[in-house]
Amino acid sequence: MKKRFILLLMSIIFLSGCWDRRELNELAITMAIGIDEVDDKYVVSAQVVIPMEVSIQGSKGSTPVTLMKAEGKTIFEAIRKLALESPREIYRGHLRVLVISESVAEKGLNDILDFFARNWEMRSDYYILIAKDIKAEELLNVITPIENLPANNMYNKVAVSSEYWSSTRGVTLDDLVKDIKTEGKEAVVTGIEVIGNSQIGSSKQNTETITPPTTLRLTNLGIFKNDELVGWLTEKESVGYNKITNQVKSWVANLSCPKGGTISIKLDKSNAEIKGKVINGKPEVDVILHSQGSVMEVDCQIDLTKPKTISMLEKIYKEELKEVLETSITTLQEDFQADIFGFGQAIHREEPKEWEKLKKDWDQEFSELQVNLKIDTKILKTGTISNSLK
Structure with missing residues (x-):
């Protein structure tokens, strides 16, 4: 018992305590x-x-x-x-x-x-x-x-x-x-x-x-x-950047209806992938974007009960997304020569040996880079009512 007590006292010596504590x-x-x-x-x-x-x-x-x-x-x-x-x-x-x-x-x-x-x-x-x-x-x-x-x-x-x-x-x-x-x-x-x-x-x-x-x-x-x-960047260019780099959690696209008016689509899911490659010494990048949305507001005469209408809206939605992405990429390539998307990083990841040849002049390479957009869109929800109240 006495030995245990002495060991306990000795162990206390090595306890540090709150030496750096500061009161609020x-x-x-x-x-x-x-x-x-x-x-x-x-x-x-x-x-x-x-x-x-x-x-x-x-x-x-x-x-x-x-x-x-x-x-x-x-x-x-x-x-x-x-x-x-x-x-x-x-x-x-x-x-x-x-x-x-x-x-x-x-x-x-x-x-x-x-x-x-x-x-x-x-x-x-x-x-x-x-x-x-x-x-x-x-x-x-x-x-x-x-x-x-x-x-x-x-x-x-x-x-x-x-x-x-x-x-x-x-x-x-x-x-x-x-x-x-x-x-x-x-x-x-x-x-x-x-x-x-x-x-x-x-x-x-x-x-x-x-x-x-x-x-x-x-x-x-x-x-x-x-x-x-x-x-x-402008608002549209900022949206394009966030889509390409998978930073988007929600977004609203106002699409033009065929006979006039507008239909609003809310982004539900978005997933982008950047793949770099080098072909005959020239770098290229594929941006693959999958996007799902829902109809949130209809201000035009359109029949949302027909599958062909949804297919048509998906095509319009795809073109809208493509235009947003292209605007952002073009601005960065032509006006700033600044690769904020990480296209060079994607090439470095896929083609490390080729990247060593490209990285010294990457700003110039980026400004001339071929970017291939591959966009897939789905509109899965149209809301609790079928058509416009107009």
Whole structure:
């Protein structure tokens, strides 16, 4: 018994305990970080939760967050200098969004990504957004309705839009680093903009009316070459990209009826496959897309009870999809020479030896690449009524 007791005491010596534990009331919980630039320095803005204002019992009716900012030659220096403004340690473990200004993104993201990827304190599942036509700091100043915390508003916007609309994509830190570093593939990042007056948006007044004077709205996808932002896709081009890369969960196609009017098709299932090949030294890519949809709205005279009508709609739907994909591919080939689809990656996967010959001049090869579209469409549901109520 005595020996067992001594062994127990000795084992206690090697127990580590919570040496790095920090109390909640010692931390400034940072939900969003913005990156701007001024005079060759980074400007880091931290959107920090005001604990009293997110507590039901203690709220005084003020804004739920405050914005702190600091400048530095590096991101790390700027974040450390936030201590000059914050009475608590800036804690980034609950970060939801990282917003980077358009001007910073155009100069390159490598230094920024290096810091955030290297930092053990933060998870990597937050979304990255590009502030379009506005400073990240000004965007983070906007107070939003529905979601009490603006960072949650932005995070949920990305999640919901990715689920129900197809012109955006939720890009996390891991996604962005992987796409930038992968041979034969360039990156995209969703943009976000301020609609209305950003100064009014920074006041509590912005959440106290039925129609807020200022809102945050997601835009389309920003195109990167290497780590630099080089341009923006339109909504249609963004949809085309998401379809080719299997990022689409839902979409609406408005088809023209033969005798005038419109019929709306909701995308139910979409599956795309990219196959690369090299024929006589020339690269080619097959994009194989299977799409299933349902009729959601009919604004024309059409008989949906007839199989030939469904076959006709499937052909129209196929042509619509083909046009969306071709528009996206043509824009990337002719205007940007940026392979955001990963066509080069597909060739690398299928023809690794040939890829070694092609990769040095892949931008040029991509601009001339033959892309074969093979599209299969099915319309399986027409709703609970057969024809239009007209």
